[in-house]
Amino acid sequence: MTMDTIDLHSINPWEVSFLREEVGAYFAHGVELAPxxxxxxxxxxxxxxxxxxxxxxxxxxxxxxxxxxxxxxxxxxxxxxxxxxxxxxxxxxxxxxxxxxxxxxxxxxxxxxxxSWRDAGNVEAERRRVTASVVEMIRRGGLGAGLRRVPAPILRGIVGRKLRVMRELETHxxxxxxxxxxxxxxxxxxxxxxxxxxxxxxxxxxxxxxxxxxxxxRQAVVEVEGWRRHRDTVRDVFAARGFAVEAAQDPVQEAADIGMVFAVR
The missing domain is CATH 3.40.50.150 (Vaccinia Virus protein VP39)
Structure with missing residues (x-):
């Protein structure tokens, strides 16, 4: 089966493509699943x-x-x-x-x-952080190879404008x-x-x-926001309980100050 087998119902179809780009990153550093x-x-x-x-x-x-x-x-x-x-x-x-x-x-x-951590007070800073991450993903061939040829400053402008939708928020x-x-x-x-x-x-x-x-x-994969601040704390939670722990960050994640902690028994 491929990841395109299930044509999921969605709210914004572009987000399904974006999330599918990320899925493979969870199955790394010894993380495996059996039937x-x-x-x-x-x-x-x-x-x-x-x-x-x-x-x-x-x-x-x-x-x-x-x-x-x-x-x-x-x-x-x-x-x-x-x-x-x-x-x-x-x-x-x-x-x-x-x-x-x-x-x-x-x-x-x-x-x-x-x-729950984003609100009207920090959404502009968050938009800049997310823009940097998406631009880096595009530069590395994600979301379609054609965009890679667009100069970085123009790309940042395009992505930044697209993400103005983050100003439209509801509170639940x-x-x-x-x-x-x-x-x-x-x-x-x-x-x-x-x-x-x-x-x-x-x-x-x-x-x-x-x-x-x-x-x-038996296993855990945690995406950590505020990587520089929280990486060691999350890693220690698992190490203290007997897991083998790996902390990893790729260039796209580095641009957004996020990363992944993998913990396996």
Missing amino acids: GATVLDVGANIGVFSAAVYERLDGDVRIYAFEPLPPLHATLDRNGRDFFGGRLTALPYGLAAAEDELDFSYFPAATIFSS RVRVRPLSAVLDEQRIERVDLLKVDVEGAELDVLRGLEDRHWPLV
Whole structure:
């Protein structure tokens, strides 16, 4: 199966292409999945990563996908019903250190940047950071080879203008829960892969996992925002619990000050 097998329902089709560019990066540094795996997709958006896992394992997988924003969850749930053969559970809340309600900024025209950590006060700085990342991705052949020939200053202008849509934001009050409560409630007895992509809230997600549940986690991949500031903290969370840990950052991620932490038993 290829990543194009499932033609997912989406809010903005361009985002599906963008997310598909990123999916392969999660399966590196020893992270592997076998048929019958249980996977937690934390920060699922509409389910692109979940689709990659489902296709990779020919549907022999159990996926729990977390998406707190109502418009995204509705699309994720529809994808789950239409394409995942009953193997995906779309959960309508996010994960955090404790049970709570948080204000999330939702960008209808660029949903992948929605976050509890972005608001009207920092959105311009965020737009510049995301622009730098997209420009670097294009320079390295992502999103179509034709764009590579456009001079960098012009490219930055084009991408920056496209991302002005980040100024259009809605605020949604959403529920967040600790992961341990969900593991108990769903009777999840092992986690073959914990994937976390939550736009800045990754440490909060990890703090919601109680000591009694850490042995259930076999592998994790966490996208870390504020890489220089938070990389070592996230790495230490896993190293202290007996994982072999790799921290990696490619040039596209470096431009956005993000990176990936891979943890394997």
